[in-house]
Amino acid sequence: MNEWIVFISNNLEITYIIILSIFVGVEVIKNIPAVLHTPLMSGANALSGVVVVGAIMVMLNSDPQNYFALTLGFIAVVLGILNVVGGFAVTGRMLKMFKKKS
Amino acid sequence: MSISLSLIYLVSIIAFIIGLKKLGHPATAKNGNIIAASGMGLAIAGTIFIHDLQVPRSIYILIGLAILIGSIIGGLMAIKVKMTKMPELVSLFNGFGGASAALIGLVEFSKDGGDKMITTTIVSGIIIGAITFSGSMIAWGKLNGSIKSVIKIPYYNTANNLFLVGIVAFAFFMVTAGANNEVLAFALLAAGLIYGILFVLPIGGADMPVVISLLNSLTGIAAAITGVLLSNMVMLIGGILVGSAGIILTIAMCKGMNRTLGAVIFGTFSATDSIAGTNKTLGTIKKTNPSDSAIMLNYATNVIIVPGYGLAVAQAQHIIHELEELLTKKGVDVKYAIHPVAGRMPGHMNVLLAESNVDYSLLLEMDDINAQFKNTDVVLVVGANDVVNPAAHNDPSSPIYGMPILEVENAKHIIVNKRTMNAGYAGIENELFYNDKTVMLFGDAKAALTSLVSELKNM
Secondary structure (H helix, E strand, O other): OHHHHHHHHHOHHHHHHHHHHHHHHHHHHOOOOHHHHHHHHHHHHHHHOOHHHHHHHHHHOOOOOOHHHHHHHHHHHHHHHHHHHHHHHHHHHHHHHOOOOO | OOHHHHHHHHHHHHHHHHHHHHHOOOOOHHHHHHHHHHHHHHHHHHHHHOOOOOOOHHHHHHHHHHHHHHHHHHHHHHHHOOHHHHHHHHHHHHHHHHHHHHHHHHHHHHHOOOOHHHHHHHHHHHHHHHHHHHHHHHHHHHHOOOOOOOOOOOOHHHHHHHHHHHHHHHHHHHHHOOOOOHHHHHHHHHHHHHHHHHHHOOOOHHHHHHHHHHHHHHHHHHHHHHHHHOOOHHHHHHHHHHHHHHHHHHHHHHHHHOOOHHHHHHOOOOOOOOOOOOOOOOOOOOEOOHHHHHHHHHOOOEEEEEEOHHHHHOOOHHHHHHHHHHHHHOOOEEEEEEOOOOOOOOOHHHHHHHHOOOOHHHEEEHHHHHHHHHHOOEEEEEOOOHHHOOHHHHOOOOOOOOOOOOOHHHOOEEEEEEOOOOOOOOOOOOHHHHOOOEEEEEOOHHHHHHHHHHHHHOO
């Protein structure tokens, strides 16, 4: 238990950031019209591909002889970037269809 | 971490927030997507090129190769997918994000020195990533029809919840015991994967919008946890943004289906418990044909179209737009009423209609249009069932009692297009079909609408 209290006091900033980000996320998303729910969701889904940054960090930090870390890192980068590129591309494709007639 | 990389991450985070904000308004959504994508590109490029590490060239080549492969596959999938298949694709991508987080957790576990807090983030990253991955894969399979089973075993939910408690207890043991055996990490991964399967497998088709939002939110949380682990702000904040956005959409979907979030996560979240209300005498139905329906529509002053998933299955979104244009040309006031859970993911119906060039200002949400039904001459229901079932209002024994519905029964005339008299996903009878004001136009949505359009053209 003690270690966790030490961790939190050492990482107060992170705790602040987490809580404030939750509020930002909620405020930004609420009141979005239902017409945009699908693009929003697929856009948010693309954003969650931000894990690819971590996957790249894992690969950069790996020993070139550590095949275990490199293999898993490689797969993680492929999957993460797939989520990012596919997610943003398909969101863009959907949004292109939303038109208002003049 | 160098100051320049930190600044780059800050710019990316601002781009994420502005991008998400702009995604929320029809006029700015396209720009929002581009801004968010640029922020992501910046964060990825910064991570690769700005650091003090001595990285051998071979690793750079591997990273480049991975990015190339992922981009090509992702891009191709995004270009090729049909709009009716959008929910499957989002599930699939979502699962990949979760898998990526779980793999990072596995690698970090092998480097972990036994610090309890770090181990906590690692094990939670592995569990949540694994659940998201396998859950999304099952959702994908169910949505594209390759997995059909809806399990109905007594105490299934209880067993499932106990399993989840077991996983958490196991993870807690790993943290407190300072376990650093990699076999345990793989066991945890396997347990997470199994739970994800068990969680999504019993869920019926109509509940899919809730599940997809929830899984989407979980991937965000997995990304945020990985961000804490690697002390990486862009992952942390990006992940939390997605997590909270997903939770809000999930709650919106729950309201649309009359469920609570707790019920979604911990049980009573399966297809029908019982088939209620079938023995009531509901009267008789009245059949109609395309030419009579065309006459009704032609002489109406206002018409509301209620599209359901049946329309999407029949690929009838283009022909319905043709019908709408034709009626508008004849001076009929035509609108669409969209139920929040019409389709297989939140807002899916809107995308399908947008694909066929329907003006989005004609698509009205449930709360805005419900008051208008009583002044409407004709309502045309195409492939929708449970979302227009009056039992949600007046039959407390019905499983959908309390669910918000489109109150089409208030309109003067109702035309319902369905393939057969089979019940909807909830498996219950719909007394709307037996209403005196209702006529049934049986047939595949596309075929029925096509003959309606040709009848109208001849008038």
